Amino acid sequence: MQIRRAAVLGGGPGGLYAARLLKLAQPSCDVVVHEQGDPDTTFGFGVGLAAGTQRKLEAADADTLRDLVAAGCRHDMTMSVGNRSVRVRNDRLIGVARTELLAVLQRHAEKAGVRIEYGTRRAADELDADLVVAADGVSSATRSAGDFGEHIEVGRGLYLWCGAGFALPDAVFAPVETEHGVFVTHAYPYSGGRSTFLIETDEETWRRAGFDASTDATPPDDSDITSLRYLETVFAERLRGHPLIGNRTRWTRFRTVRCERWSSGRTVLLGDAAHTAHFSVGSGTKLAMEDAISLVEALAGEPDANAAFARYEATRRPAVERLQELARRSQLWWESFPSRLDLPVERLMVAYMTRAGNVPLARFAATSPEVVTAAAEQYAHATPPGRDLVDWVLEQPLRHGDTTFPRRVLASRPDGLAMPTFTDAVSDPWGGAGDAVVERARRARQEGADGFRFAGPDDRPAVLTRLDLAERVRAEVGGLIVVEGPAELRADLAAGLVSARCDLVSFTEEEA
Structure with a gap:
C-alpha cells in the first residue's frame, strides 16, 4: 500500500518509532507526528528494554537500537525481604531514561524525514491524511471518540511512579511492613545516574495511611508530596538518604485496556491506545514499539488500508492477548503480595x-x-x-x-x-x-x-x-x-x- 500522507497522534515511543519506520519504508510519504506536549517536557522516569524486545528492534532498525543501548544501563535483579536478599541475573536488560529514549527516537525520526509538531491537540477527523496512527496513550481521546469497542478494567491495588537521584546497583523488589500495612517497591536504575521507584499498596493500607485524602487534595499537574515524604521514610534504607522525586506523581489504579477492533476507517490504534498490560511484566514500551514494527510491515505488504489493518491485527493480537493474560496473572499476584511474606x-x-x-x-x-x-x-x-x-x-x-x-x-x-x-x-x-x-x-x-x-x-x-x-x-x-x-x-x-x-x-x- 502506497501512502501519500500519514499522521501520527502522539509523540511517545510507539508513535515516534512508527513514524520513523514508515518513513524509511516509504520515503515519498509525508509523515507528521502531532504531539500535544512541549518537546522539552516529558513525564515518567526510566523505561526497561528486555533482551527479546532488543532483538526485535535490532531486526527492524539497528541504528536506533544501537543508540538506545548506548544510552541505557544494564542491571540484574534482587528481591529483599527483611534482612534477606536473593539476586538473579537478567541478561541484557537495560534501563533507559524516558527523556533519553524520546530524544533518541525524535532524533532518528527527524533524521528519516519525519516532521514533528508540538503543542497542539489534534483529532483524527481533522487531519488531512490517508492514514492516521493513533498512538495517544492509555487515555486515548481517539479511542474514546471512535468505534473501537473499548473495554477498560480497573485494578484493585494502588501504585505511584517516582524517582531518585542515584543509580541502584540492581533492580530491586522490596516490601516494607509499616504501621498502616505493606508497601512494596519495584525500583531499578536507568541512565543518567537515576532510579525509578514504583511503589504499590492495597486499598486498605492506602486509606489507613491517609493517602485517599492526599490524593484528592493533589491537583492533576502536581505531585502528592504528602505521600512522597512518608514513603521516603518507609524506603529510607533503599534510598540511601536520597529524597524521592515526583513528576505528576499520584496514586492511581492500573487500567487494562482492550478493544474489539484496532482500526476504524483510515485510523488505526497502536500501543497503549489499543491495549495495556500490567507494568509488572514491563510491557508498555515493548508492546508499542513491536506494534509499530508489525503495522509498518503490514502496510508495506498489503494493497489497501483495510487489508493492512486486518493483517496487523491478526499478527499482533495473539501476542498481545497472550501478554495481557500473563500480565493479568502477574497483577493479581502483586496485588496479593503481602500474603506471601512468611516465605x-x-x-x-x-x-x-x-x-x-x-x-x-x-x-x-x-x-x-x-x-x-x-x-x-x-x-x-x-x-x-x-x-x-x-x-x-x-x-x-x-x-x-x-x-x-x-x-x-x-x-x-x-x-x-x-x-x-x-x-x-x-x-x-x-x-x-x-x-x-x-x-x-x-x-x-x-x-x-x-x-x-x-x-x-x-x-x-x-x-x-x-x-x-x-x-x-x-x-x-x-x-x-x-x-x-x-x-x-x-x-x-x-x-x-x-x-x-x-x-x-x-x-x-x-x-x-
Missing part, C-alpha cells in the same frame, strides 16, 4: 518467577541454580539433583500432622482425612468468587475438615488459576491443600509446590 526469600523469588506461568521451574533453575537450589532445600529439607528437578520435587515426602506421605503426588484420597473438593470456576482468586470459596473453606475447617482438594478442567489456564485459589485458601484458612491437574502439566504443579501454593498434587485419572 523464605528464595521460595518467594521462585513464586515471583513462576507467578504467571511464563517461566518454567526447570528453565529458572538453569539460569539461577543457586536460587532454585536454596528454594528446593527449604521446600524438601534435602538437596536437589542437578537435573530432573521437576520429578525430584514431585517425589519428595511430606509429613503433615500425624500423616506421612511418601511423595507429593496422591494416587488416591488419603484415608482418615476429611477433605472437601472445590471445583469452582474462578477467574480471579482474590475477587468476589474467591472470597466465597475462602468463606466456605473457613466454615468447613470449623466443622472439622482437615484440608481441601481443588479440581476442575484440565486446560493450563484453569490449572494455573486453581493453584492461585489453592494458595489463597492455604494462606488464609490452612489445612492440607491438594491441587489436581493433568500429568502433562507436572512442571506447573511442581512449581506450585516449591512456591507454597499447595502441599500435594494429584494427577487426573486420564493422565495418571
Whole structure:
C-alpha cells in the first residue's frame, strides 16, 4: 500500500518509532507526528528494554537500537525481604531514561524525514491524511471518540511512579511492613545516574495511611508530596538518604485496556491506545514499539488500508492477548503480595518467577541454580539433583500432622482425612468468587475438615488459576491443600509446590 500522507497522534515511543519506520519504508510519504506536549517536557522516569524486545528492534532498525543501548544501563535483579536478599541475573536488560529514549527516537525520526509538531491537540477527523496512527496513550481521546469497542478494567491495588537521584546497583523488589500495612517497591536504575521507584499498596493500607485524602487534595499537574515524604521514610534504607522525586506523581489504579477492533476507517490504534498490560511484566514500551514494527510491515505488504489493518491485527493480537493474560496473572499476584511474606526469600523469588506461568521451574533453575537450589532445600529439607528437578520435587515426602506421605503426588484420597473438593470456576482468586470459596473453606475447617482438594478442567489456564485459589485458601484458612491437574502439566504443579501454593498434587485419572 502506497501512502501519500500519514499522521501520527502522539509523540511517545510507539508513535515516534512508527513514524520513523514508515518513513524509511516509504520515503515519498509525508509523515507528521502531532504531539500535544512541549518537546522539552516529558513525564515518567526510566523505561526497561528486555533482551527479546532488543532483538526485535535490532531486526527492524539497528541504528536506533544501537543508540538506545548506548544510552541505557544494564542491571540484574534482587528481591529483599527483611534482612534477606536473593539476586538473579537478567541478561541484557537495560534501563533507559524516558527523556533519553524520546530524544533518541525524535532524533532518528527527524533524521528519516519525519516532521514533528508540538503543542497542539489534534483529532483524527481533522487531519488531512490517508492514514492516521493513533498512538495517544492509555487515555486515548481517539479511542474514546471512535468505534473501537473499548473495554477498560480497573485494578484493585494502588501504585505511584517516582524517582531518585542515584543509580541502584540492581533492580530491586522490596516490601516494607509499616504501621498502616505493606508497601512494596519495584525500583531499578536507568541512565543518567537515576532510579525509578514504583511503589504499590492495597486499598486498605492506602486509606489507613491517609493517602485517599492526599490524593484528592493533589491537583492533576502536581505531585502528592504528602505521600512522597512518608514513603521516603518507609524506603529510607533503599534510598540511601536520597529524597524521592515526583513528576505528576499520584496514586492511581492500573487500567487494562482492550478493544474489539484496532482500526476504524483510515485510523488505526497502536500501543497503549489499543491495549495495556500490567507494568509488572514491563510491557508498555515493548508492546508499542513491536506494534509499530508489525503495522509498518503490514502496510508495506498489503494493497489497501483495510487489508493492512486486518493483517496487523491478526499478527499482533495473539501476542498481545497472550501478554495481557500473563500480565493479568502477574497483577493479581502483586496485588496479593503481602500474603506471601512468611516465605523464605528464595521460595518467594521462585513464586515471583513462576507467578504467571511464563517461566518454567526447570528453565529458572538453569539460569539461577543457586536460587532454585536454596528454594528446593527449604521446600524438601534435602538437596536437589542437578537435573530432573521437576520429578525430584514431585517425589519428595511430606509429613503433615500425624500423616506421612511418601511423595507429593496422591494416587488416591488419603484415608482418615476429611477433605472437601472445590471445583469452582474462578477467574480471579482474590475477587468476589474467591472470597466465597475462602468463606466456605473457613466454615468447613470449623466443622472439622482437615484440608481441601481443588479440581476442575484440565486446560493450563484453569490449572494455573486453581493453584492461585489453592494458595489463597492455604494462606488464609490452612489445612492440607491438594491441587489436581493433568500429568502433562507436572512442571506447573511442581512449581506450585516449591512456591507454597499447595502441599500435594494429584494427577487426573486420564493422565495418571
